[in-house]
Amino acid sequence: MLRLGSTKLHEASLTGLVSFRAFSWIIILCAAAMAQQQPAPTPTPRTGRAYSAPDLPKTPPPAGPQAASPVTFTDVTAQTRITFKHAASATSQKYLLETMGAGVAMLDYDNDGRLDLFFTNGAQLKDPMGKGDVPDKRNPRYWNRLYQQKPDDTFIDITEQAGLKGEGYSMGAAVGDYDNDGYVDLYVTGYGENHLYHNNGNGAFSDVTRKLGVSAGGWSTSAGWFDYDRDGRLDLFIARYLDWDFEKGSIFCGEARPGGRAFCHPDNFKGVTNLLYHQLPDGTFEEVTTKAGMADPSGKALGVAFADFDNDGLLDVFVANDSVRQSLYRNNDDGTFEDVAVMAGAGYDENGKTFAGMGVDAADFENDGHMDVVMSVVDGPPVVLRNKGSKNHWLGVRLAAMKNRDGFGPRITVVDGSGRRHIFDVNNAGSYLSSNDSRVVVGLGNAVTVRTVEVRWPNGQVEKIANPTIDRYLTINDH
Ligand SMILES: [Ca+2]
Ligand SMILES: [Ca+2]
Numbered sequence: 001m002l003r004l005g006s007t008k009l010h011e012a013s014l015t016g017l018v019s020f021r022a023f024s025w026i027i028i029l030c031a032a033a034m035a036q037q038q039p040a041p042t043p044t045p046r047t048g049r050a051y052s053a054p055d056l057p058k059t060p061p062p063a064g065p066q067a068a069s070p071v072t073f074t075d076v077t078a079q080t081r082i083t084f085k086h087a088a089s090a091t092s093q094k095y096l097l098e099t100m101g102a103g104v105a106m107l108d109y110d111n112d113g114r115l116d117l118f119f120t121n122g123a124q125l126k127d128p129m130g131k132g133d134v135p136d137k138r139n140p141r142y143w144n145r146l147y148q149q150k151p152d153d154t155f156i157d158i159t160e161q162a163g164l165k166g167e168g169y170s171m172g173a174a175v176g177d178y179d180n181d182g183y184v185d186l187y188v189t190g191y192g193e194n195h196l197y198h199n200n201g202n203g204a205f206s207d208v209t210r211k212l213g214v215s216a217g218g219w220s221t222s223a224g225w226f227d228y229d230r231d232g233r234l235d236l237f238i239a240r241y242l243d244w245d246f247e248k249g250s251i252f253c254g255e256a257r258p259g260g261r262a263f264c265h266p267d268n269f270k271g272v273t274n275l276l277y278h279q280l281p282d283g284t285f286e287e288v289t290t291k292a293g294m295a296d297p298s299g300k301a302l303g304v305a306f307a308d309f310d311n312d313g314l315l316d317v318f319v320a321n322d323s324v325r326q327s328l329y330r331n332n333d334d335g336t337f338e339d340v341a342v343m344a345g346a347g348y349d350e351n352g353k354t355f356a357g358m359g360v361d362a363a364d365f366e367n368d369g370h371m372d373v374v375m376s377v378v379d380g381p382p383v384v385l386r387n388k389g390s391k392n393h394w395l396g397v398r399l400a401a402m403k404n405r406d407g408f409g410p411r412i413t414v415v416d417g418s419g420r421r422h423i424f425d426v427n428n429a430g431s432y433l434s435s436n437d438s439r440v441v442v443g444l445g446n447a448v449t450v451r452t453v454e455v456r457w458p459n460g461q462v463e464k465i466a467n468p469t470i471d472r473y474l475t476i477n478d479h
């Protein structure tokens, strides 16, 4: 039984969300967006609540719940011949969709040990969008892009041969080898329909969305792969933002004067439920949102992170919502989840108010074996939620001397005292564009001992440690 906790958490944090590290980038984008906005000094009648209203932050939502750190992104562009430029297709209608794009995924799609990059892109919008109009991605400036990293650290655009131009207005991407064939696959979220691309292992991807039943619909933002029922098959969680379409999104927000139109605040729109897809033995997916107890239409989700917050050995789901309370779904180990955010003190900020949660990441900040949460917030400081812990035991594993390429892809297998296997595929992709915590915390539940910890390095070498002390971090050196 595979339990792909660390990998999934890691992939989600890299590809499906904005992490703490990306916060400065968000600030830069906010500033840029502010500069583009018309000043609105005179209060005049307005329709919908806008971001430029005096009682609200003067920023539209930053461009994307998924992105890498900005400064390094710029540096990488200069050094590595990446020519991608996100195209949002700005209109005078100020559709909220225009402000929310720009995801990036880091993946080694060809298993050569070098990380490759996938960027999501917008699509051509009409101004205004008429009834029946759909975002048009045919112009190459709107294609999603896959860049292959070469041995000399430069990147080349292989989008066309890989078959990843995409369709519609794309948002985020989630990387995971859902069919366990050794090649990472790609799930791309967006407005209207999402797409699952199967990595054929020969440099090309096939769109298997309809065949496997994971097109979703509506406005999806982040997504992530995780095996919530530990059957060895990855399942898929999709964060969705608003009950929004171009008709609903055409309401006027801002000042009723020429040039006074502004991006609508999300308060103008209803939330929409996230989606959970369970992978069946035949490789197709079944939507189990309601069955799993996750059907909550009040959420306005932008980010998701998976971690075992109570160390019971089961992955839980933290969802960052925009301007409504946050969600923390505890895994009940019977295919259902329970939203314990309020009970756990994670639903609201310290003043009991909602906030505009956007990106979310989980990490053990205090080295106490309990996964904490940090969220980036629109126009505000990040919110850090400290996990005070549970009674369950844990073992932390720290892989020391993880190098950029050499350390890519080690697998940690922990067998606890009850014989339960916990498997983590450690992916230190974050060290490419930014430093990243490559530690894993293994929740042991009631088990009070660990029989073995085994690390299999990418070069095939295996290190095995027997009977380590639990409730602490164990450091294992690279070869
Ligand atoms: Ca590669
Ligand atoms: Ca695969």
Ligand SMILES: [Ca+2]
Pocket (backbone or CB within 6 Å): 226, 227, 228, 229, 230, 231, 232, 233, 234, 235, 279
């Ligand atoms: Ca599963």
Ligand SMILES: [Ca+2]
Pocket (backbone or CB within 6 Å): 307, 308, 309, 310, 311, 312, 313, 314, 315, 316, 330, 331
């Ligand atoms: Ca748990």
